[in-house]
Amino acid sequence: MNDEDSPQDTIFGKIIRGEIPADIVFQDDTVTAFRDISPQAPVHILVIPNQVIPTITDVTEAHEPLLGHMMTVAARLAESEGIAEDGFRLIVNCRDYGGQEVYHLHVHLLGGRPLGPMLAS
């Protein structure tokens, strides 16, 4: 089965494969990072694995190098975006109560203004 045919395929899979446009700020063999289409802060970037992992609860120990790499990429992007010194926030939403809309694991990198309390309610 091709990725395109997989029930796990999402809009993020199409971005990774270049099938729909996105403002990609970093990509390598395992990770892609692009600007969120509906930014919640001056800097709002999504860091995603190139392989489909639907939610954070789908990870295994085998994913640990990949997950670490996602964190490193997020930290380097925070620096290159100029938000590292003031501070920023990384968020992983999981399923319904977590507010996850796209079922392809992603880390939100948010910054560029004070972000306020961690939860809106």
Ligand code: AMP
């Ligand atoms: P979540 O609610 O954690 O699943 O976050 C999904 C994020 O994906 C939201 O912040 C959306 O604005 C963002 N998003 C959805 N479609 C696109 C797209 N085509 N390009 C960039 N970001 C997107």
